[in-house]
Amino acid sequence: MRSASGAPGPDYWQQRADYVIRATLDTAGSVIRGSERIHYENHSPDTLAFVWVQIEQNIFAKNSVTYALNQPPLHFAGGAVFDFTGKGFIGGITIERFRAAGRELGRSEYGTMMRVELPRTLPPRGTIDFDVAWDFPVPPYGGGRMGRIGTRLYEIGQWYPRMVVYDDVQGWNPLPYIGAGEFYLEYGDFDVTLTLPAGFVVAATGTVANPLAVWSAEQRARLAQARASTEGVQVITKAEATARGAQRAPGTKTWHFTAQRVRDFAWAASPDFRWDASAWKGILIQTFYRPDAVPWEEANRMAWFTIKHFSETWGMYPWPHATTVEGLIEGMEYPMLTFVPAIDRREDQYWVLTHEFGHEWFPMMVGSDERRYPWMDEGFNTFIDYGSAEGYFKGTAYGDTVRRELLTDYRVSAVPGAEQPLITKPVESRDLAWTAYQKPALMLTILRDAVLGNDTFERALREYVRRWSFRHPQPADFFRTIENVSGRDLDWFWRAWVYTTARLDQSVDSVTAAGDTALVFLSNRGQMVLPVTLELRYADGSTETRDLPVEMWNLGSRFTARVGTNKAVTRVVIDPHAIYPDVDRANNRWPR
Numbered sequence: 001m002r003s004a005s006g007a008p009g010p011d012y013w014q015q016r017a018d019y020v021i022r023a024t025l026d027t028a029g030s031v032i033r034g035s036e037r038i039h040y041e042n043h044s045p046d047t048l049a050f051v052w053v054q055i056e057q058n059i060f061a062k063n064s065v066t067y068a069l070n071q072p073p074l075h076f077a078g079g080a081v082f083d084f085t086g087k088g089f090i091g092g093i094t095i096e097r098f099r100a101a102g103r104e105l106g107r108s109e110y111g112t113m114m115r116v117e118l119p120r121t122l123p124p125r126g127t128i129d130f131d132v133a134w135d136f137p138v139p140p141y142g143g144g145r146m147g148r149i150g151t152r153l154y155e156i157g158q159w160y161p162r163m164v165v166y167d168d169v170q171g172w173n174p175l176p177y178i179g180a181g182e183f184y185l186e187y188g189d190f191d192v193t194l195t196l197p198a199g200f201v202v203a204a205t206g207t208v209a210n211p212l213a214v215w216s217a218e219q220r221a222r223l224a225q226a227r228a229s230t231e232g233v234q235v236i237t238k239a240e241a242t243a244r245g246a247q248r249a250p251g252t253k254t255w256h257f258t259a260q261r262v263r264d265f266a267w268a269a270s271p272d273f274r275w276d277a278s279a280w281k282g283i284l285i286q287t288f289y290r291p292d293a294v295p296w297e298e299a300n301r302m303a304w305f306t307i308k309h310f311s312e313t314w315g316m317y318p319w320p321h322a323t324t325v326e327g328l329i330e331g332m333e334y335p336m337l338t339f340v341p342a343i344d345r346r347e348d349q350y351w352v353l354t355h356e357f358g359h360e361w362f363p364m365m366v367g368s369d370e371r372r373y374p375w376m377d378e379g380f381n382t383f384i385d386y387g388s389a390e391g392y393f394k395g396t397a398y399g400d401t402v403r404r405e406l407l408t409d410y411r412v413s414a415v416p417g418a419e420q421p422l423i424t425k426p427v428e429s430r431d432l433a434w435t436a437y438q439k440p441a442l443m444l445t446i447l448r449d450a451v452l453g454n455d456t457f458e459r460a461l462r463e464y465v466r467r468w469s470f471r472h473p474q475p476a477d478f479f480r481t482i483e484n485v486s487g488r489d490l491d492w493f494w495r496a497w498v499y500t501t502a503r504l505d506q507s508v509d510s511v512t513a514a515g516d517t518a519l520v521f522l523s524n525r526g527q528m529v530l531p532v533t534l535e536l537r538y539a540d541g542s543t544e545t546r547d548l549p550v551e552m553w554n555l556g557s558r559f560t561a562r563v564g565t566n567k568a569v570t571r572v573v574i575d576p577h578a579i580y581p582d583v584d585r586a587n588n589r590w591p592r
């Protein structure tokens, strides 16, 4: 099915799901009611007797698995806390109907997953349309990646029943949504109509299909100006947002959005939004925020730099707009739309903003399985975020040193006996910030800087993005793509970094002279292998750097480096720029 080279290959298949959704937000009870048509295409070679559907709002249902677990909130760097019980909020989704061809279908719910019996089996190349109606109360707190602030701000994700991925590796993927593990979703097109109180402004995945009905002439004129501007244009000014928020416009307004080739659809709405917009290469870059959010006047410039940087480095952003909304959510990503909180410190604000947009590459474009392999989206994304932060803050102390924190994190988090390998499922991870975010970012940094070199590394990762955009890569597809493009055998690297918690301890044990050759006796005292960089200092004060390939460890944990020289070696330092997480640096130096 998948090619041995790590490419999808000619026989690769994946399912397709298209959605037409009509929904209404009733602010009186903060209830969303919707109906949808799901058009599902079976591209697999298998005949399906039932389908699995995700109903994530049941994470808030009474007696949900999440409540039963009584799990502590997830803590992230910078103090972000994700409480997946919504601080005790009791909600959940009600499925009013789930039909095909007018007939109600048998279904059984298991928490956030629902199995639906098909009226007749769905053969290969068969299609079926589901007619679904549902409603749920919006949680008043954002820890579950979506929520609201009173009736003034709604940030809405995981809000409509959607297909579970059926793939060639696991078949159905109905791992429950209980908190730490995010989403795995099919690609398709969306046509979404949202009816809200008339005073609300809506930001969403997709393009507004009825601009005359929802935007004023002035807003449309400013938006046209923004489409030609690399600087943020105020589409709704602070004064306008404040005035609008103070009014209570009667009635409702219906917003119509369409989106192509996306794996999800999310939206946010408020009567209080300020709205800035700019553009880069035809991509509209939008920031929506409440009037007093600080430092959000700079957020549009941050977003503009982010989209340009990631596009130029890893592959062009593929959708018509990139939009971020300030609000209560601590940070969450959807296609074309991200939720980001206001954070006082500029560097931290940039980090969360660029991180959520980095998710447009992983996993919105490269549609990996987040529920099993968060290191393939959070981790790859965290890696590219360092490049983004280094670019935006270039020339500042922060920009020039921020990536060093990965080694600090290693010392804090890679605790022998407690650390878990990257391949651990997120719901079983005791330190998700380390295993899903920071360690994979360190892994890719070392792969780039110590193993492949920048050009080869970037070429290989770009090729992975190109091959797997709008598709579902598995870990092996990533490993094979990097190895095939770089021409390097990296089994030893993935084994240590992904499947084990091997630690690195390179040592220079002694140095002797033998005629015109200096013999440098090295040993590998940990379980991880990496190439060795030696810095040699000679009696005449000169220095020299030697790179030794990783194959030096093929025959064992001791290696003698032979350095042709007539000069006396007076000092040897391993890893002189301290880029490795070497657990004992005292033995990196000779003489000790």
Ligand SMILES: [Zn+2]
Pocket: 355, 356, 359, 378, 381
């Ligand atoms: Zn993330």
